[in-house]
Amino acid sequence: MVVVTGQNKVSGNPDDAMSSSDAEDDFQEPATPTATQAGQALPLLPQQFPEVVPLNVGGMYFTTRLSTLRRYEDTMLAAMFSGRHYIPTDAEGRYFIDRDGTYFGDILNFLRSGDLPSRDRVRSVYKEAQYYSIGPLLDNLEDIQPLKGEKVRQAFLGLMPYYKDHLERIIEIAKLRAMQRKARFAKLKVCVFKEEMPITPYECPHFNSLRFERSESETKLFEHHCEVDVSFGPWEAVADVYDLLHCIVTDLSDRGITVDHQCIGVCDKHLINHYYCKRPIYEFKITWW
Numbered sequence: 381m382v383v384v385t386g387q388n389k390v391s392g393n394p395d396d397a398m399s400s401s402d403a404e405d406d407f408q409e410p411a412t413p414t415a416t417q418a419g420q421a422l423p424l425l426p427q428q429f430p431e432v433v434p435l436n437v438g439g440m441y442f443t444t445r446l447s448t449l450r451r452y453e454d455t456m457l458a459a460m461f462s463g464r465h466y467i468p469t470d471a472e473g474r475y476f477i478d479r480d481g482t483y484f485g486d487i488l489n490f491l492r493s494g495d496l497p498s499r500d501r502v503r504s505v506y507k508e509a510q511y512y513s514i515g516p517l518l519d520n521l522e523d524i525q526p527l528k529g530e531k532v533r534q535a536f537l538g539l540m541p542y543y544k545d546h547l548e549r550i551i552e553i554a555k556l557r558a559m560q561r562k563a564r565f566a567k568l569k570v571c572v573f574k575e576e577m578p579i580t581p582y583e584c585p586h587f588n589s590l591r592f593e594r595s596e597s598e599t600k601l602f603e604h605h606c607e608v609d610v611s612f613g614p615w616e617a618v619a620d621v622y623d624l625l626h627c628i629v630t631d632l633s634d635r636g637i638t639v640d641h642q643c644i645g646v647c648d649k650h651l652i653n654h655y656y657c658k659r660p661i662y663e664f665k666i667t668w669w
Contacts, residue, residue, distance in 0.1 A: 426463035429475075433461065436474040440481030444488055451491045456512045483508045490517045502527060537627060539615040546610050547631055553609050554666035565667040570628075571606045571647065572621050573613040573659040606647040606659055613659075621660060638667040 433449060435442040449461045460467060460477075467475045477484075486505045489495040491514075497505045502521055509517040521527055537543050550568065557566035605611070612624060625641065632639045641664045647657040 427466055428463065429461055434472075434474040435477065435484075436470045436472075437477045437481030437484045438479050440484065441474065442481070442484060442488060444492070448488065448491045452514060452516060455514050457487075457491075457514075479508075479511065487512060487514065487517070490514070490520075494520075496520055496524065499525060533627065536617055536619050536623070539617055540612060540624070543612070546612055547628065549610050550628075550632070550664065550666070551635075551637065554664070555668070558666070558668050564669055565665055567663055567665050568610070569608040569644075570641070570662045570664050571608040571611040571613070571659050572624055572628075572662060573611075574621055574624075575614050606649065606657060606661065608647075608661060625662070632666075640665045640667075 429446050431446055433444055433446050435444065446461060450458045452458060459465065461475075467477075470476050483497075483501065483505045486495075486497040486501060487508055489497075496502075502524065503526065506518065506521045506527060509521065522531065540546075550570065553568050554566040557568070558564070612628070615624075629639055629641065641662050643660055644663045645661055647659045647661060649657040
């Protein structure tokens with residue numbers, strides 16, 4: 381602590397004394413604030429909380445027991461109200477949490493009695509539970525719809541190479557074409573194929589093309605890129621082409637994009653002998669307004 385009392389006396393040879401400008405240049409503020417400064421900046425820790433806690437969560441008011449907020453030790457709420465951290469209060473003395481309070485009531489209901497939200501609120505409450513790090517609530521929500529089904533869907537999409545990148549490409553191509561044409565919508569061709577090898581009437585009765593083994597030289601004869609904007613596949617799973625199309629349309633719709641699609645034929649690329657590509661081609665129509 382630095383204490384300054386009165387004026388410093390200058391002793392010795394006057395020539396050795398520093399000028400006022402030199403003294404100002406050499407003077408440095410103390411690295412640690414004084415007790416008075418610290419008292420003005422923050423209140424003394426630890427912070428004490430009442431047994432019944434009034435809350436202001438983003439402008440919405442709640443009241444709950446302190447024990448409810450501390451129900452699970454490894455959560456953000458338990459840490460916030462442990463007394464180790466300072467929480468500001470509003471003009472009415474409510475403890476303020478700078479977060480949208482729309483779903484905070486669902487968080488409290490779970491902490492109080494283990495109640496889970498209605499299905500239409502599950503996704504939103506899940507995001508709040510992630511923010512507050514409430515592990516038990518996250519585990520419960522993941523075991524009910526629609527999150528349980530989403531886990532299954534994501535497991536399938538994990539088989540799709542560059543799935544998210546392809547979605548972004550669809551959006552970028554459709555946006556660019558609409559802007560170039562000054563049009564309300566844009567169309568693009570998308571190939572969705574489940575199997576790597578081509579299927580022809582000659583092959584189908586004899587073997588599953590996914591399991592059919594060809595030599596490396598033979599395989600290269602069948603390698604080609606369909607003349608489309610974006611191509612999805614192949615994959616090995618029970619889910620078929622229509623399941624992947626549903627995923628594509630759903631994920632685009634979740635981003636606020638209106639999309640229609642229809643099959644417009646197959647790729648007629650001739651590969652070798654009687655083998656043709658025959659991968660289905662879909663026309664996607666993206667409407668922007």
